[in-house]
Amino acid sequence: MSEEICRRGISGLSGYLPMLRLDRTSAAKALRFAGLGGRNAGYRSTAGWDEDALTLAAEAARNVLGTAQPDRVCFASTSAPFFERGHAPLLVDALALPPQTRTIDVAGCRRCAVSALLDALLGSDDSLIAVGEKRPVPAGSNFQFAWGDGGSAVRVSDEGGAQLVGHASSSHDFVDIYSSREHPSPYGYEERFVKETATRDIIAPTIKAALTDAGIAADDIDHACVIEPLPGMWRAIGKACGITAPNHASELSAAAGDLGAAHPLFSLAMAVDAAKPGDKILLAGFGSGCDALIFEMSGPVAGTEQARQALTHGLIFNDYVRFISLTGALDLDWGVRSEFEQKAQATVLHRNGRDTIGFIGGRDTKGSVQFPKSRIPVRPDADGPEPMEDVRLVDVPAKLVSVTADRLNFTPDPPFWFGLVQFENGARVMMEFTDADDEGFSVGDEVTMRLRIKSHNKSRGFRTYFWKAGPLRRPAMEA
Amino acid sequence: MATGIKDRIAIIGMGCTQFGELWDKSPEDLIVDAFEEALADAGLDRSQIDAAWMGNALDDINVGNSALPLAHALRLKSKPVSRVENMCATGTEALRAASYAVAAGAVDFAVAVGVEKLKDTGYGGLPLRTKGLANDLWMPYGSxxxxxxxxxxxxxxxxxxxxxxxxxxxxxxxxxxxxxxxxxxxxxxxxxxxxxxxxxxxxxxxxxxxxxCCGVSDGAACAIVTTPEIAKSLGIANPVTVxxxxxxxxxxxxxxxxxxxxxxxxxxxxxxxxxxxxxxxxxxxxxxxxxxxxxxxxxxxxxxxxxxxxxxxxxxxxxxxxxxxxxxxxxxxxxxxxxxxxxxxxxxxxxxxxxxxxxxxxxxxxxxxxxxxxxxxxxxxxxxxxxxxxxxxxxxx
The missing domain is CATH 3.40.47.10 (Thiolase/Chalcone synthase)
Known part of the structure; x- marks a missing residue:
């Protein structure tokens, strides 16, 4: 590789998991009567009803945002909620980045995020790539336990602490699984065919080419992040390549599930977190071919600790019916109150969408902060219109003033928690809460903001996003 | 300087229907029942009514827009009728409007009717809006x-x-x-x-x-107001006043x-x-x-x-x-x-x-x-x- 390219690298890298973790072993017992469920161990990260690929990507991106604004934002997913509505522009607004930021969505296969990363590394922009996956999985399928929901994000710049030292790519219309508009859930072909052919013809040759490009030997690799098309393939892939390093992608699959397009960058964050200066890391993304990238650690990379911590902090549950309800495999009849649907108006989104998804309030001329902004401030002594300065509330410390668990209004995962939130800078907002643990919420609780689906209009296939108050800390999972 | 409305309005007739799950009653039935009781209580003829205000909070699901349902139900011929709405304070808002009309000297006899037909929603609790407003982008849908x-x-x-x-x-x-x-x-x-x-x-x-939690009910109530002087002229020596x-x-x-x-x-x-x-x-x-x-x-x-x-x-x-x-x-x-x-x-x-x-x-x-x-x-x-x-x-x- 040329000296110019070698200076490019990763300056931020992180991952995000939903709070809920399905205990695979316990949950699979519900399928014992059918002989389905397999022999599963570990946990399956499970998105809440109000999470989707965009919100998961946004949460991961928050960990790598830093102070410098990226030139370009890329959203990557195979389960993006919209076919026609850009997700990267939504991310720009959710992260309160300038509207001049260039945006692109990538998709097509679960390798897309790695391909986007390679393009960014070979380019010249300061790029943010945010990845999210919440893939539909049929009840009883192997996918439902093997896959998980999550997000990852990477920041590429000229000053990265993980520098690209070699790479190789191969394009191959290899159909191990597919999903389509007519068949939105995955359809998989014979596992023996996939295991043998993908390793022999696609993954191993690409990795070897990347090693050659980097000018290093297989045993120079200290950490591997190699996507396994099916669980347990790393042993064969490593053997074929001569690599004996631990595969963080396998560890992530066991702890949370295969995160699809988000998996490679999440596992790369784990590897970088474990690496020391001078270590070499192999990243291989798979799907309709393979991209293999080799990095050398030369300095710090922000955000990796949050990815590592996400693996061990969450709420374990084993209710299979709740699980298939959350993943969309079970369509419960929730009664007539669930018929409520609210049509979001494009004109309203045009006027208020950016401030809403960015959680932008206003500071009036006397320093009082409020949300939403208004022509005349809510401050008691205000007596006429005042200009307001934008104030983003997402990262401002906040506590609960009032709270309830509402069991009357429909929510797909009852109860419906909400109440009044007081921000440290003086703003206060009546908000929905999310990620309730077993203890729920109480007056005085400290909370953090999470980007979530605010309304989901199923009949029109539309959703809006806003921030919800979640617990400041997640429970530590038992080892 | 405003002096308020103390003792400037007399309530001379009131009516109130049975409240409850009134499956067999329409909103118009409820309006008529409450009004007829009030009219009889006041001893007036309907032609003496000068103006009416109808309080109805949830037009999406029951009575309908404007006060026309009231005018139709009561056959108030070409009288000025208006609908008022102030969420659950709507009933008092109707009484306030009628009282102000009398206190202002604009009319002799004014009617305030409050009516709601909640049990046509098909479920318990109050109905929710279906129109997406700016506040709906962030406000919780709390019950x-x-x-x-x-x-x-x-x-x-x-x-x-x-x-x-x-x-x-x-x-x-x-x-x-x-x-x-x-x-x-x-x-x-x-x-x-x-x-x-x-x-x-x-x-x-x-x-x-x-x-x-309170009951979610169908029902209507009605008040007929006038001035204390007119009330006395009708033989009510010590009327109830606002x-x-x-x-x-x-x-x-x-x-x-x-x-x-x-x-x-x-x-x-x-x-x-x-x-x-x-x-x-x-x-x-x-x-x-x-x-x-x-x-x-x-x-x-x-x-x-x-x-x-x-x-x-x-x-x-x-x-x-x-x-x-x-x-x-x-x-x-x-x-x-x-x-x-x-x-x-x-x-x-x-x-x-x-x-x-x-x-x-x-x-x-x-x-x-x-x-x-x-x-x-x-x-x-x-x-x-x-x-x-x-x-x-x-x-x-």
Missing amino acids: APGTFAQLAGAYTARHGLAAEDLKRAMAHVSWKSHQNGALNPKAHLRKSVDMETILNAPMIADPLGLFD KAIQLSASHGWEAGYSEWDGAFVRNTREAAKNAYAEAGIGANDLSLTEVHDCFSITELVTMEDLGLSADGRAIFDILDGRYDRDGAMPCQSDGGLKCFGHPVGASGLRMAYEIYGQLQGRAGDRQLAKVDFGLTHNLGGQPANSVAAVSILGRLN
């Missing part, structure tokens, strides 16, 4: 019990009280209203309920259980500025203060109250907001029986929203109907011994964003 349940945690936090003690006081509020509702032939819920049943009822919105009607509406302070602790309803305090001043009386001069007990916690904090209990003392006054029908300051002698029911647009007028009856000694089994002044408290919205209407009724002399 009515959810929004009022917020008071409870904030109240215990403010006063350092145990949640269990508050729950017991809330249960007493509902127990008392069921006792009173059982004596009211027009009430939606006419059954006494014991404390243990109330305390152990299924949770609706923490800490509000099923019996902490001593005060005051309204206070949120401007965003509670949920948007960092001062409110969530444990009281500021608009109730503001409206009550102004109503006492307009009527020239204090809280202790009242004989009874009909307050907006949409939820037990609402009635509890309202006792403090009206100045009937000191801050932090309402739970003790409630448990001591101060607000029971045989207590020092009876509250909800007709069963309140809790048991008479809550057809939203009608409730403010239903409260006035009970005070009107009590002032005239016509409250039947519920009649109190001595009634000089009665207060109605009609609350729209939620504690964090409310409209409070307080009226005081008495006799002219």
Whole structure:
């Protein structure tokens, strides 16, 4: 590789998991009567009803945002909620980045995020790539336990602490699984065919080419992040390549599930977190071919600790019916109150969408902060219109003033928690809460903001996003 | 300088339908029933009605836009009719509009009708909007019990009280209203309920259980107002008069500025203060109250907001029986929203109907011994964003 390219690298890298973790072993017992469920161990990260690929990507991106604004934002997913509505522009607004930021969505296969990363590394922009996956999985399928929901994000710049030292790519219309508009859930072909052919013809040759490009030997690799098309393939892939390093992608699959397009960058964050200066890391993304990238650690990379911590902090549950309800495999009849649907108006989104998804309030001329902004401030002594300065509330410390668990209004995962939130800078907002643990919420609780689906209009296939108050800390999972 | 409307309006006729799940009644039926009772009570002919105001809160699901349903139902020929709406304070808003028309000298006889047909929604609770507004992009879709349940945690936090003690006081509020509702032939819920049943009822919105929530009802109520001079000319020597009607509406302070602790309803305090001043009386001069007990916690904090209990003392006054029908300051002698029911647009007028009856000694089994002044408290919205209407009724002399 040329000296110019070698200076490019990763300056931020992180991952995000939903709070809920399905205990695979316990949950699979519900399928014992059918002989389905397999022999599963570990946990399956499970998105809440109000999470989707965009919100998961946004949460991961928050960990790598830093102070410098990226030139370009890329959203990557195979389960993006919209076919026609850009997700990267939504991310720009959710992260309160300038509207001049260039945006692109990538998709097509679960390798897309790695391909986007390679393009960014070979380019010249300061790029943010945010990845999210919440893939539909049929009840009883192997996918439902093997896959998980999550997000990852990477920041590429000229000053990265993980520098690209070699790479190789191969394009191959290899159909191990597919999903389509007519068949939105995955359809998989014979596992023996996939295991043998993908390793022999696609993954191993690409990795070897990347090693050659980097000018290093297989045993120079200290950490591997190699996507396994099916669980347990790393042993064969490593053997074929001569690599004996631990595969963080396998560890992530066991702890949370295969995160699809988000998996490679999440596992790369784990590897970088474990690496020391001078270590070499192999990243291989798979799907309709393979991209293999080799990095050398030369300095710090922000955000990796949050990815590592996400693996061990969450709420374990084993209710299979709740699980298939959350993943969309079970369509419960929730009664007539669930018929409520609210049509979001494009004109309203045009006027208020950016401030809403960015959680932008206003500071009036006397320093009082409020949300939403208004022509005349809510401050008691205000007596006429005042200009307001934008104030983003997402990262401002906040506590609960009032709270309830509402069991009357429909929510797909009852109860419906909400109440009044007081921000440290003086703003206060009546908000929905999310990620309730077993203890729920109480007056005085400290909370953090999470980007979530605010309304989901199923009949029109539309959703809006806003921030919800979640617990400041997640429970530590038992080892 | 405004002098208020004290004793400038006489209520000469009132009507109120049975409240409840009135599957066989249309909104028009309810309007006619309430109006005909009021008309007969006033001894007027319908041609004497000069103007009418119809209070209806939820036009999406029941009566319909404008006051045309009222004009059609009552066949008020080419009369000026208007619809008013101020959420759950709608009933009092209709009475306020009719009263102002009379006080202004614009008309001799004005009608206020409140009506709601909630049981055409097809489910329990109140309906939700289907139009996406800017606020819907961020505001929680909390249910009515959810929004009022917020008071409870904030109240215990403010006063350092145990949640269990508050729950017991809330249960007493509902127990008392069921006792009173059982004596009211027009009430939606006419059954006494014991404390243990109330305390152990299924949770609706923490800490509000099923019996902490009012009924969702169909119903209508009506008042006919005129001047005291005209009332006397009709042979009513000492008519019931309006001593005060005051309204206070949120401007965003509670949920948007960092001062409110969530444990009281500021608009109730503001409206009550102004109503006492307009009527020239204090809280202790009242004989009874009909307050907006949409939820037990609402009635509890309202006792403090009206100045009937000191801050932090309402739970003790409630448990001591101060607000029971045989207590020092009876509250909800007709069963309140809790048991008479809550057809939203009608409730403010239903409260006035009970005070009107009590002032005239016509409250039947519920009649109190001595009634000089009665207060109605009609609350729209939620504690964090409310409209409070307080009226005081008495006799002219």
